[in-house]
Amino acid sequence: MRDFHxxxxxxxxxxxxICATSHPIAAQVAIDLLKSGGNxxxxxxxxxxxxxxAEPQMTGIGGDCFALISPAGGDDVIAVNGSGRAPAAASAEALRAKGHSAIPLYDAQAVxxxxAIDAFCVMSDKWGKLGLADSLAPAIRYMEEGVVVSPRVAWDWQGCEPVxxxxxxxxxxxxxxIPKVGDLFSLRGQAEVLRRLASHGRDAFYSGEVADDMLATLQALGGVHQPEDFAATACTIGDPIAGTYKHREVLEHPPNGQGxxxxxxxxxxxxxxxAAMDPLGAKRAHIExxxxxLAYDARNRFLADADHMQRLDYLMRPETAQALAALIDPKRAMPSATKASEAVHKDTIYLTVVDRDRMAVSLIYSIFHGFGSGIASEKFGILFQNRGAGFNLTPGHPNELAGGKRPMHTIIPGMLRDGGRVSMPFGVMGGQYQPNGHARVITNMxxxxxDAQTALDAPRSFAEGDKLQLERGYSDAVRAELAALGHDVTTPDIPLGGAQAIVIHENGALEGASDPRKDGCAIGY
Incomplete structure (x- = not known):
């Protein structure tokens, strides 16, 4: 329990x-839908x-999503992969021939x-109660009427606007x-897209006038996207991957996500x-x-589209972790592991919902970088993700760009099971930080x-590249001790990630927690 002083x-x-997410209006929409009979x-x-x-720099209908769903009446968990593929004509060789060593971030080639839209349609059809039209109704109204810009969003807008x-x-x-705090922001073109989705389903997005609008914009900028690429889009449904930390089962989304x-x-x-370390001490920050x-270096070498990845079992073996742990010197920082050739950044939304029947959803939804590619369609204003920048151009790499392939994704929803019982859907936004964020929340608890809220509130650290980032909650003494171990200690410009969680207690109570690093909250009824 926190100190109330x-x-x-x-x-x-x-x-x-309960719904926990990064904007209060979105959390309230979720609760209203639950109260109206939805799940x-x-x-x-x-x-x-x-x-x-509400957070247009973070996500939108031109992006991707992943979800873990535990249906009511049991503790099984389903993984939904709503990540899109590269257009069939995409070619790493063609980009290399143009002199590129990485996917250009703000270019149609990165789109x-x-x-996400296909995944939402499938999720609604398979596991929803109300139907897609009812789920979309609040969003249509807000898209038309607008949402007041909140402080964190306005701050992000300033930094992302140039793209x-x-x-x-x-x-x-x-x-x-750039909209300011308190300004009203709307997306009326997207309201029309949602109305068409509500009336006609996923084909209203992936074919017809909406798809034509997206294609015309991308092709005018040199994109190789074709109608067939949109028409063929389909989410995949499977099982999560699972690990164990002490007595807790940790469920993550399988590749191409980085769970x-x-x-x-x-x-x-x-x-x-x-557990023997000071939670805000130098020793814990150093070992983490x-x-x-080491974990991220392995990710960079092996992680890819599941159809092209050969080493998933290797990454999950206890023996692999034991061998890597033996490389850690408790008294000295190692030189930075190989940097990712993939572009990584920190713009995503995460939400979790648990209903009265204890169906649990852990969902993450993103356009990758702030405002994605910076490219929007002309008529409807659909902002495109630049998730293709998650590919690399290294010949023969499992994550090399190729037509019809999914890129390595940074976004990961999580879920815990204790004694076989689903006990906490959770997620930590923050691009590359997300796996570290999952580990930090789980070890905190x-x-x-x-408790979940304290675990989310607590200061964070993250080794990224050749820097060890410490949030301002760490003491000067800890900073000095880490520097003496060989870390190049810095304070990040923005806080590390943003997390949400719902604990499902054995007695039936629900406990929501929401990260103060964002504008959102947990709301229950």
């Missing part, structure tokens, strides 16, 4: 349902679409086919100016007595940083006995 958030406790899937879809307006280009500037600026990196990192940390370097 100090600033902080109390957890949100309820019995009928956690209906609520998650509605809230996610609203977040594309993969949006996969907006062409039609992106028309749709995502107000008379050429296996979180499992590998936790397996490395399990070789050390983390070294584990992250498991090793140090923190």
């Amino acid at each position: 100090l600033p902080g958030r109390s957890p949100v406790l309820a019995t009928n349902g 956690a899937v209906d609520a998650a879809i509605g809230a996610a679409i609203v977040l594309g307006l 993969t086919i949006p996969g 907006l280009q062409g039609h992106g500037r028309k749709h995502f600026l107000t008379d050429g100016a 296996v990196t979180a499992i590998l990192m936790l397996n490395i940390l399990a070789q050390f007595d983390i 940083a070294e584990a992250a370097k 498991t090793d140090f006995g923190m």
